[in-house]
Amino acid sequence: MKKTPCDKIIKHPCIRPLAYDGFTVQALAVRAGRIVGVGTYRELRDMVGPNTEIIEPEGEILQPAFHDGHIHLNFLKSEHHVDLSKVQTAGQLQDKLSDLSPSESWLIGAQIAPRIAEKIFKDSPNLLYEACGTRLVLIRTLDGHGGWLSNEGAQWLQSHAQRPLTTLDIPSKGIVHITEGDYYQALEQIPGALNRSSLEGLEGRVASVISAGVSCFHEAMIDEIDVPLWESFFDRYPVERTGRMHGMLHAKAGDWDWIRKRKPVFAQYEGRLSLGCLKVFLDGSLGSGTAWMHGERPSHVIKEDEFLEVARFAASENFQLAVHAIGHRAVQTALDVFETVRPIVPTPYQSFTPPWRIEHAEFVTPEDIKRAARIGVIFSVQPLHLPMDTEILLNSHRDFVNIAFPWTDFIDAGVALVMGSDAPTTPCDPIKNLAVACGGMRRALLGIPEAPLALHALSRDVALHSHTVGGSIASMGKLGSATLLPGQPADFVILDGDPLRVAVEELEDIHPLETWIQGRRSSNQPEGFKHARTASC
Ligand SMILES: [Zn+2]
Numbered sequence: 001m002k003k004t005p006c007d008k009i010i011k012h013p014c015i016r017p018l019a020y021d022g023f024t025v026q027a028l029a030v031r032a033g034r035i036v037g038v039g040t041y042r043e044l045r046d047m048v049g050p051n052t053e054i055i056e057p058e059g060e061i062l063q064p065a066f067h068d069g070h071i072h073l074n075f076l077k078s079e080h081h082v083d084l085s086k087v088q089t090a091g092q093l094q095d096k097l098s099d100l101s102p103s104e105s106w107l108i109g110a111q112i113a114p115r116i117a118e119k120i121f122k123d124s125p126n127l128l129y130e131a132c133g134t135r136l137v138l139i140r141t142l143d144g145h146g147g148w149l150s151n152e153g154a155q156w157l158q159s160h161a162q163r164p165l166t167t168l169d170i171p172s173k174g175i176v177h178i179t180e181g182d183y184y185q186a187l188e189q190i191p192g193a194l195n196r197s198s199l200e201g202l203e204g205r206v207a208s209v210i211s212a213g214v215s216c217f218h219e220a221m222i223d224e225i226d227v228p229l230w231e232s233f234f235d236r237y238p239v240e241r242t243g244r245m246h247g248m249l250h251a252k253a254g255d256w257d258w259i260r261k262r263k264p265v266f267a268q269y270e271g272r273l274s275l276g277c278l279k280v281f282l283d284g285s286l287g288s289g290t291a292w293m294h295g296e297r298p299s300h301v302i303k304e305d306e307f308l309e310v311a312r313f314a315a316s317e318n319f320q321l322a323v324h325a326i327g328h329r330a331v332q333t334a335l336d337v338f339e340t341v342r343p344i345v346p347t348p349y350q351s352f353t354p355p356w357r358i359e360h361a362e363f364v365t366p367e368d369i370k371r372a373a374r375i376g377v378i379f380s381v382q383p384l385h386l387p388m389d390t391e392i393l394l395n396s397h398r399d400f401v402n403i404a405f406p407w408t409d410f411i412d413a414g415v416a417l418v419m420g421s422d423a424p425t426t427p428c429d430p431i432k433n434l435a436v437a438c439g440g441m442r443r444a445l446l447g448i449p450e451a452p453l454a455l456h457a458l459s460r461d462v463a464l465h466s467h468t469v470g471g472s473i474a475s476m477g478k479l480g481s482a483t484l485l486p487g488q489p490a491d492f493v494i495l496d497g498d499p500l501r502v503a504v505e506e507l508e509d510i511h512p513l514e515t516w517i518q519g520r521r522s523s524n525q526p527e528g529f530k531h532a533r534t535a536s537c
Contacts, residue, residue: 005049006031008519011041011056012494016063017484019468020461022500030490033239033518038486059494059513063464064482065215066430066493067471069380069420070359072144072220073205080192084139085111090120090127097131106136106153106190111424114141114287115392118177121148125174138190143425146179146288147186157182160189163254166299179288180281180300181253202233206243211523212428213512215491216244216471216479218380218420220322220359221279223250224258234269240522244272244491246475248279248322251310253302264319264354266478271489274478276354277320280310282330286362286389286397292327293363293397304333311341320354320476322380328363328403335371342375354476355416362389363403364410373414378474380418381407381466383436384426390445405442407458417466418474430467434499435508437463453504460500490519 006029015025017038029037029047037044048054087093097109117139120127128137128150137150149157154168154176167182178186187193209217222230227249234242249259256278264276282301284290290298302310314321323334338356357378362385364372372379386405393404410417419437421428443449443456458466468482480489497510515523 003047004031005052006036006047007051008053008055009041009044009048010062011054012059012062014061014498015484016061019063019482020465020500028484028490030519033490033520035484035486035488035490038484057494057514059496061495061498062492063495064468064484064493065491065515065517066213066467067418067420067475067482068209068214068217068423068428068430069418069471069474070220070382071209071217071421071423071428072425073202073209073217074194074219074221074226081108081110081140083111084109085142087112088116090124093120094127094131097128097137106138106192107132108138108140108190108193110140111142112139114143114146114285117141117148121175121177125171128175138186138193140193141288143285143287145183145285145290146177147183149176149178149186151176157186157189161185162189179290180284180298182300199229199233199236202229203237203241207241207523209423209428210243210515210517211512213430213493213495213515214243214428215515215517216246216475216482218246218248218418218471218475220248220422221250222247222275223252227275230273234273239270239272239518240520242272243517243522244479245274246277246479247273247275248277249275251278251280251302253306256310260313263317266476271479274475276476276478277322278310278314279322279324279359280307281324282307282334283325283327286326286392291362292325292330292333293400294329297329297333307337308341311337315342318354321356322359323357324359326360326362328365328368328400331358331361331364332368334358335368335375335377338377339371339375355473357418357474360385362405363400364406365403366409369406369409369413369415378416378418379410380420380474382420382422382426383407383433384421384429386436386441386445388426390441393445401445404445407437407442408456411458411462416470416473418470419463419466431499431510431512432508433467434460434463435504438507439504464499489517491517
């Protein structure tokens with residue numbers, strides 16, 4: 001019996017329907033953007049009709065596209081910002097800033113590493129004044145949790161602030177450091193500080209995420225004004241340019257009434273946009289010195305009562321809840337509230353109960369790891385934070401090294417993991433994440449470089465699971481299962497190396513060649529990346 005013809009057959013010697021399992025097939029049949037058959041070409045041949053396209057992409061492995069479980073596309077710098085990402089010294093910063101014409105009212109510098117900025121401004125507190133005179137200057141740090149203002153900039157912010165500022169203390173000529181609540185006010189108030197109003201800008205950022213091999217990204221901070229922008233983005237562009245987004249609505253302390261008017265929505269725009277998750281901040285970042293490591297909660301974050309209120313609202317309205325918690329005290333507090341408000345979910349795999357999640361979970365005590373597993377909480381981790389934070393960890397938080405980045409303990413305890421980038425803080429690059437998660441970096445952090453790697457690094461299958469199916473679980477499966485099995489969206493990536501089989505040291509040399517979303521090619525890497533090796537396996 002002849003079957004209904006499919007639109008496309010993708011032929012490739014090495015197709016992995018599950019990124020984390022060595023099992024392979026040689027052909028996929030795609031109809032209306034979904035997989036309708038998996039097998040050998042011979043097995044699928046009776047689905048070939050007169051209009052079926054046969055496509056044979058090059059590359060080593062074809063596998064499900066990645067999820068980026070935590071990203072900030074609203075936070076990327078705009079082209080009007082001075083790019084400070086390469087600045088290492090006071091001299092370089094001074095050169096970058098003095099070159100600029102004084103035409104615009106505000107001068108915004110972006111992407112400087114927080115530790116470098118701190119060192120430069122500690123040694124040279126008058127640098128902004130010397131480079132820019134009395135201009136209004138904002139320097140945004142790379143981690144999205146703090147910035148620096150010129151004296152005049154700080155005065156401007158003080159007179160334009162809508163809510164009382166808490167950290168602002170203005171010296172006569174020097175530099176002012178702002179974090180968290182004050183920093184977000186600065187971003188909202190200062191003209192040009194955020195570039196969130198352009199669809200084209202958004203499209204460019206999403207395109208770079210897709211070309212990293214990602215089909216589904218979990219946007220970690222959506223404010224009220226961002227919602228119509230994202231909606232028009234998904235309305236205007238086709239799926240191969242939008243990918244799929246699991247968005248977290250920002251329940252900002254004292255300012256989340258707009259969320260009370262909403263209901264969770266999932267897989268809108270033909271399975272591309274979910275806005276069914278709420279996000280609360282319980283601390284800041286390690287680099288800005290605002291992670292909640294010990295003592296009282298940081299002053300800028302949501303208070304206990306209000307956090308409980310958000311959590312109760314999420315539970316009663318069936319929203320997912322995501323809590324930003326880096327320090328172990330923040331993680332502990334998040335779990336306390338989860339336990340109080342919500343019945344235990346025996347496993348986060350129960351899709352009818354939204355699994356709640358902790359974003360970052362960089363420091364977690366053994367007791368809390370067990371607790372998270374028991375009550376069914378997902379940890380959303382970003383391995384590339386480890387190399388970024390190693391120095392500060394060893395210099396300022398040595399007491400906490402044993403409980404830092406304990407990914408293997410999470411897995412051993414049975415906590416579900418999703419991996420992401422936290423871009424732009426670290427690059428959106430799933431393969432580099434795998435290289436860190438599976439490599440020797442945590443072993444080195446613990447000071448035991450000779451210990452068996454398997455005890456201190458994730459295995460390849462677990463890391464690949466976390467970057468694909470883990471993301472699907474964390475987005476409640478609403479945007480596809482991140483597998484290439486019949487019924488699933490045909491979202492896949494072709495890599496020029498095999499992440500399950502190369503040596504750990506070679507993982508980072510693997511590149512995505514093409515990303516396909518819903519059966520359509522959406523990105524091609526530049527020629528230089530193509531090694532044109534096609535393996536048989
Ligand atoms: Zn984040």
